Amino acid sequence: MPLKIYNSQTKQKEPFDPLNPPQVGIYVCGVTVYDSCHIGHARSMIVFDVMVRLLRFKGFQVTYVRNFTDIDDKIIARARQEEVDPKTLAEKYIQEFEDDMKVLGVLTPDFEPRATLHIPEIIGLVQKLVDQKAAYMVEGDVFFAVEKFSAYGALSHRTLEEMQAGARIEVDPRKHHPMDFALWKKGKPGEPVWDSPWGPGRPGWHIECSAMSSRYLGETFDIHGGGKDLIFPHHENELAQSMAVSCKPLARYWIHNGFVTIQGEKMSKSLGNFLTIQEMVRRFYPEAIRLLLLSRHYRSPLDYSDQAMQEAQMGLNRFYTLLKDLEHPEDRLQNKGNEPLVSERIKEAEEAVGRFKENFQQALEDDFNTAQAIGHMYELTRQLNRTMDTVRPKELKGLADPFNRAAGLLKQYGQLLGILTRPPQDFLDQEKTRLLNKKGLSAETIERLIAERNQARKEKDWARADGLRERLVEMNILLKDSPRGTIWQIEE
RNA sequence: GGCGGCAUAGCCAAGUGGCUAAGGCAGCGGUCUGCAAAACCGUUAUUCACCGGUUCGAGUCCGGUUGCCGCCUCCA
Numbered sequence: 174m175p176l177k178i179y180n181s182q183t184k185q186k187e188p189f190d191p192l193n194p195p196q197v198g199i200y201v202c203g204v205t206v207y208d209s210c211h212i213g214h215a216r217s218m219i220v221f222d223v224m225v226r227l228l229r230f231k232g233f234q235v236t237y238v239r240n241f242t243d244i245d246d247k248i249i250a251r252a253r254q255e256e257v258d259p260k261t262l263a264e265k266y267i268q269e270f271e272d273d274m275k276v277l278g279v280l281t282p283d284f285e286p287r288a289t290l291h292i293p294e295i296i297g298l299v300q301k302l303v304d305q306k307a308a309y310m311v312e313g314d315v316f317f318a319v320e321k322f323s324a325y326g327a328l329s330h331r332t333l334e335e336m337q338a339g340a341r342i343e344v345d346p347r348k349h350h351p352m353d354f355a356l357w358k359k360g361k362p363g364e365p366v367w368d369s370p371w372g373p374g375r376p377g378w379h380i381e382c383s384a385m386s387s388r389y390l391g392e393t394f395d396i397h398g399g400g401k402d403l404i405f406p407h408h409e410n411e412l413a414q415s416m417a418v419s420c421k422p423l424a425r426y427w428i429h430n431g432f433v434t435i436q437g438e439k440m441s442k443s444l445g446n447f448l449t450i451q452e453m454v455r456r457f458y459p460e461a462i463r464l465l466l467l468s469r470h471y472r473s474p475l476d477y478s479d480q481a482m483q484e485a486q487m488g489l490n491r492f493y494t495l496l497k498d499l500e501h502p503e504d505r506l507q508n509k510g511n512e513p514l515v516s517e518r519i520k521e522a523e524e525a526v527g528r529f530k531e532n533f534q535q536a537l538e539d540d541f542n543t544a545q546a547i548g549h550m551y552e553l554t555r556q557l558n559r560t561m562d563t564v565r566p567k568e569l570k571g572l573a574d575p576f577n578r579a580a581g582l583l584k585q586y587g588q589l590l591g592i593l594t595r596p597p598q599d600f601l602d603q604e605k606t607r608l609l610n611k612k613g614l615s616a617e618t619i620e621r622l623i624a625e626r627n628q629a630r631k632e633k634d635w636a637r638a639d640g641l642r643e644r645l646v647e648m649n650i651l652l653k654d655s656p657r658g659t660i661w662q663i664e665e
Numbered sequence: 666g667g668c669g670g671c672a673u674a675g676c677c678a679a680g681u682g683g684c685u686a687a688g689g690c691a692g693c694g695g696u697c698u699g700c701a702a703a704a705c706c707g708u709u710a711u712u713c714a715c716c717g718g719u720u721c722g723a724g725u726c727c728g729g730u731u732g733c734c735g736c737c738u739c740c741a
Contacts, residue, residue, distance in 0.1 A: 201741095202741075203741085204740095204741070205739085205740080210741085211741090213740090213741050214741050215741085216741070217741035218741075220741090221741095245739090246739080247739065247740095329668090329669090329736080329737090330668075330669070331667080331668055331669085331736090331737075332668095334667090335667055335668055335737085336667080336668085336737060337667090337737095338666070338667045338668090338737090378739085398741095399741065400740075400741030401670095401735075401736080401741080402735085402736075402739095402740050402741065403740080403741070404736075405736060405737070406737090406738090407740090429741090430741070431670095431735095431741095432734095432735080432740095432741075433741085434734080437733075437734070438734085439734080439735070439740090440741095441739090441740060441741095442739085442740070443738095443739070443740070468677090468678080468688090468689080469677085469678070469679090470678085470679075472670095473671085473678090474670095474671085474734070474735085476677085478677090480676085480677085480690080481676095481677065481690090483690095484677080484689065484690055485689095487689090487690080488689070488690095491689095494703090494704095498704095532687095536679090542679075542680095544678065544679055544687095544688085545678095545679050545680080545687070545688080547679095547688075547689085548678085548679065548687055548688035548689080549687085549688080550688090551687095551688050551689065552687075552688065555688095555704095555705080558704060558705065559704090559705055559706080561704085561705090562696095562697095562704060562705045562706090563705080563706095630699080633699075635699060635700070638699085638700085639699095639700065639701080642700090642701075642702090646701095646702095651701090651702055651703080652701075652702060653701090653702050653703050653704095654698075654701080654702080660702095660703090662702085662703080
């Protein structure tokens with residue numbers, strides 16, 4: 174099946190047709206490192222992570238570049254506030270970002286270039302723009318002249334007139350056109366500066382991505398991505414700068430992910446309504462965070478709530494429980510199936526697995542529809558649980574083949590989403606420990622109460638048994654009695 | 666003020682021209698259980714914000730109305 178991608182520039186789903194197959198170049202705008210990252214950033218990183226995984230799965234040789242903006246106004250302002258060197262501040266948040274990505278299981282890109290390490294390329298690019306009169310210098314600042322680039326606005330689908338109509342900010346009177354933007358900023362006292370033909374200064378916000386993408390991927394590459402909020406002005410400006418120099422398209426496909434919202438409002442640092450990744454991973458299992466973020470289509474807004482997060486955690490537990498059961502169906506609790514194993518059942522399971530294999534891939538290939546793909550995972554889960562529940566325990570062996578295939582597929586496809594990467598029993602044990610610690614409970618206490626309850630049950634002292642179970646329920650402990658003993662589970 | 670997007674069950678959510686509108690959560694009924702829990706089965710949208718149009722046929726395309734959100738300013 175060919176991959177289809179929604180291109181923000183054309184506003185259509187298009188068949189993916191890379192420039193030099195099987196090579197694929199992808200550039201994603203990373204973060205400006207002046208503060209901790211929140212789950213909105215996590216969504217973007219995870220969404221593109223999955224895209225890269227899928228491309229590789231489909232046999233493409235992907236070169237994945239994700240930059241750090243490590244010099245800009247906000248970094249300088251924040252550094253001043255904290256009385257540290259901007260470089261030190263940037264370094265600190267780069268490290269934190271790397272840690273966040275690692276915890277979330279986001280693959281490291283092939284290149285993670287930083288603006289400050291590409292100053293010569295940036296200056297070279299600005300110089301070219303100045304040489305061809307697409308940019309002009311005023312008092313040590315260099316601006317890009319948007320009127321010199323006729324396609325300006327093509328990406329964000331608006332014209333210069335429309336943008337001016339809505340202008341809400343004061344315009345720097347030195348600009349030839351209100352929408353002109355800085356390529357190079359003159360340094361003020363105390364700011365980090367680099368020497369340039371226009372005097373000491375630093376790069377503007379957009380130019381670094383033009384410089385770094387061409388350095389690592391060439392003048393035209395396949396996919397350029399980032400959050401929706403980057404379409405304008407960042408990507409529009411990048412496109413203008415790059416194309417003004419190369420006269421070639423910058424990217425063949427522009428992909429933009431939707432925002433994470435909280436109570437319907439965009440999560441952002443300026444609104445202060447954000448949840449940091451660090452906070453999230455303290456509270457929830459990283460794979461559950463991935464599952465939540467991938468269970469909505471990447472272009473739609475995703476409204477975060479603790480309830481949604483808990484549902485994702487439950488879903489993840491369900492998948493891991495299924496995997497464990499598929500490996501040891503004979504250990505499954507309360508298997509009271511009474512249907513003799515007949516070829517019908519085997520066929521049913523095999524068909525379910527076959528359907529899943531096809532459907533899952535098809536969903537991802539249709540513009541990375543992870544939400545639909547995850548739906549198929551739930552469907553398979555239900556179907557296999559049904560099979561295990563309806564067949565006589567002793568006859569489960571006959572289903573070993575489809576069960577192994579299903580487990581293998583779930584793990585393989587889980588890899589594409591970055592979930593189900595752990596041995597199921599380990600995961601379930603760890604999850605239990607995590608929750609126990611969170612509740613400040615010990616396994617010994619719980620097991621002692623369970624032993625007492627089982628004694629009461631043996632004596633058919635139901636009142637006492639139920640009383641003990643009540644006490645455990647108050648501790649958020651749920652019991653599952655099985656012929657092989659009582660199993661307990663802790664609730665979030 | 667300009668531009669764009671979205672509106673699918675109690676909640677979340679997939680679905681962009683045609684078989685019975687995925688999936689999850691919650692609810693209800695059932696199987697199982699001493700009672701539970703878990704799992705499973707059944708059930709929960711003759712209908713996709715509203716009005717009109719195109720079409721043999723529309724949640725899906727077109728026009729209008731209402732509501733929400735985003736971008737136009739730093740932003741994943």
